[in-house]
Amino acid sequence: xxxxxxxxxxxxxxxxxxxxxxxxxxxxxxxxxxxxxxxxxxxxxxxxxxxxxxxxxxxxxxxxxxxxxxxxxxxxxxxxxxxxxxxxxxxxxxxxxxxxxxxxxxxxxxxxxxxxxxxxxxxxxxxxxxxxxxxxxxxxxxxxxxxxxxxxxxxxxxxxxxxxxxxxxxxxxxxxxxxxxxxxxxxxxxxxxxxxxxxxxxxxxxxxxxxxxxxxxxxxxxxxxxxxxxxxxxxxxxxxxx
Amino acid sequence: xxxxxxxxxxxxxxxxxxxxxxxxxxxxxxxxxxxxxxxxxxxxxxxxxxxxxxxxxxxxxxxxxxxxxxxxxxxxxxxxxxxxxxxxxxxxxxxxxxxxxxxxxxxxxxxxxxxxxxxxxxxxxxxxxxxxxxxxxxxxxxxxxxxxxxxxxxxxxxxxxxxxxxxxxxxxxxxxxxxxxxxxxxxxxxxxxxxxxxxxxxxxxxxxxxxxxxxxxxxxxxxxxxxxxxxxxx
Numbered sequence: 392x393x394x395x396x397x398x399x400x401x402x403x404x405x406x407x408x409x410x411x412x413x414x415x416x417x418x419x420x421x422x423x424x425x426x427x428x429x430x431x432x433x434x435x436x437x438x439x440x441x442x443x444x445x446x447x448x449x450x451x452x453x454x455x456x457x458x459x460x461x462x463x464x465x466x467x468x469x470x471x472x473x474x475x476x477x478x479x480x481x482x483x484x485x486x487x488x489x490x491x492x493x494x495x496x497x498x499x500x501x502x503x504x505x506x507x508x509x510x511x512x513x514x515x516x517x518x519x520x521x522x523x524x525x526x527x528x529x530x531x532x533x534x535x536x537x538x539x540x541x542x543x544x545x546x547x548x549x550x551x552x553x554x555x556x557x558x559x560x561x562x563x564x565x566x567x568x569x570x571x572x573x574x575x576x577x578x579x580x581x582x583x584x585x586x587x588x589x590x591x592x593x594x595x596x597x598x599x600x601x602x603x604x605x606x607x608x609x610x611x612x613x614x615x616x617x618x619x620x621x622x623x624x625x626x627x628x629x630x631x632x633x
Numbered sequence: 634x635x636x637x638x639x640x641x642x643x644x645x646x647x648x649x650x651x652x653x654x655x656x657x658x659x660x661x662x663x664x665x666x667x668x669x670x671x672x673x674x675x676x677x678x679x680x681x682x683x684x685x686x687x688x689x690x691x692x693x694x695x696x697x698x699x700x701x702x703x704x705x706x707x708x709x710x711x712x713x714x715x716x717x718x719x720x721x722x723x724x725x726x727x728x729x730x731x732x733x734x735x736x737x738x739x740x741x742x743x744x745x746x747x748x749x750x751x752x753x754x755x756x757x758x759x760x761x762x763x764x765x766x767x768x769x770x771x772x773x774x775x776x777x778x779x780x781x782x783x784x785x786x787x788x789x790x791x792x793x794x795x796x797x798x799x800x801x802x803x804x805x806x807x808x809x810x811x812x813x814x815x816x817x818x819x820x821x822x823x824x825x826x827x828x829x830x831x832x833x834x835x836x837x838x839x840x841x842x843x844x845x846x847x848x849x850x851x852x853x854x855x856x857x858x859x860x861x862x863x864x865x866x867x
Contacts, residue, residue, distance in 0.1 A: 441770050468776030478771035482789050492775035
């Protein structure tokens with residue numbers, strides 16, 4: 392589904408990604424973990440071409456994103472993205488946030504889009520918030536709307552960029568529940584996260600990144616319980632001891 | 634001694650209404666109102682022109698295309714960096730006659746429109762840049778191209794941010810429109826000037842003109858407050 396080949400990315404003199412090779416199979420849930428500054432968010436943003444890569448290739452469903460001839464907007468419609476800070480549209484109600492892109496970009500009929508949006512709101516448990524503006528929602532509710540908004544484009548892949556990092560602790564659970572449901576339904580997901588619980592519970596594979604490289608990857612049980620690499624060991628000992 | 638000497642009050646009123654200055658104002662009041670209407674008309678058309686120019690120039694200043702950026706910057710720099718009074722004369726007597734048989738009214742509107750476009754461009758640019766960059770990313774991640782994201786997501790939000798400075802600009806433009814009296818456009822200031830030249834009633838004439846300007850600018854600012862309240866997503 393996603394194929395990343397030898398991707399390099401620098402911001403000025405700082406090389407953030409130093410040759411990443413990375414694959415995601417259909418219906419697979421991959422969790423990317425690692426210390427801040429390790430390049431995991433940048434990798435995710437490259438997969439959605441919010442950042443241009445300097446070198447290397449990225450394919451989604453066989454189409455090469457890094458080819459200048461590719462219609463990047465068409466591909467982005469198939470790749471949902473959920474941001475750490477939600478990025479809901481503050482001038483639109485919850486429902487309008489969800490229907491904006493399907494109606495204006497895909498040309499879906501307004502009534503049909505509304506119906507689909509209500510269905511998605513039911514799924515994330517926010518039907519009663521359909522007509523309120525984002526500033527009336529809690530962080531957890533905002534993030535669930537953001538997930539519904541991404542799903543409204545019926546993407547083949549969902550990318551999550553630290554979806555629970557900006558949330559109060561008591562809000563994390565409700566977002567994780569939605570994500571777990573999605574994983575169970577067979578959505579292909581790449582999740583950059585600090586939630587080791589999520590990685591362990593729904594992750595098919597865990598990727599550990601450090602200093603712009605993938606240090607190791609494997610089954611969650613393998614990585615969490617018995618990481619072969621000392622860098623992974625040291626990172627996990629710091630994170631899991633809290 | 635009564636608390637309020639009514640006859641004394643009437644006496645003052647009488648003195649005022651029979652004064653020469655009052656007579657001048659009373660006689661010319663509809664003439665002034667017509668001038669105020671002219672001023673509003675000129676301002677409205679200039680603002681409309683300025684908004685269109687300002688939107689293009691403001692977006693142009695954010696463009697990665699060097700030519701578009703260069704043209705926008707040169708336009709904004711010139712019209713913000715030189716006096717409006719000079720611009721009016723330059724366009725009316727110098728540049729516009731090269732293009733058509735220009736009259737003072739259309740020249741005035743073009744000069745004011747070009748001038749306000751430069752200021753509005755900077756206001757809109759700042760408004761667009763004030764919108765969190767995550768908004769553009771979220772819009773793009775849903776498959777919108779840059780133009781769709783701008784129109785559907787960024788501009789509606791930016792517009793809300795720029796209402797107060799835009800209202801400032803409209804008010805400034807309305808007041809600055811008095812400068813076109815110098816090229817004989819029969820707007821409010823010009824009419825005041827004509828009446829003054831015949832009567833020498835400076836305080837009465839320009840006092841009245843001031844009040845008419847004040848009524849117009851205050852109305853604009855109240856409309857701005859109303860628009861701001863209406864657009865608040867509460």
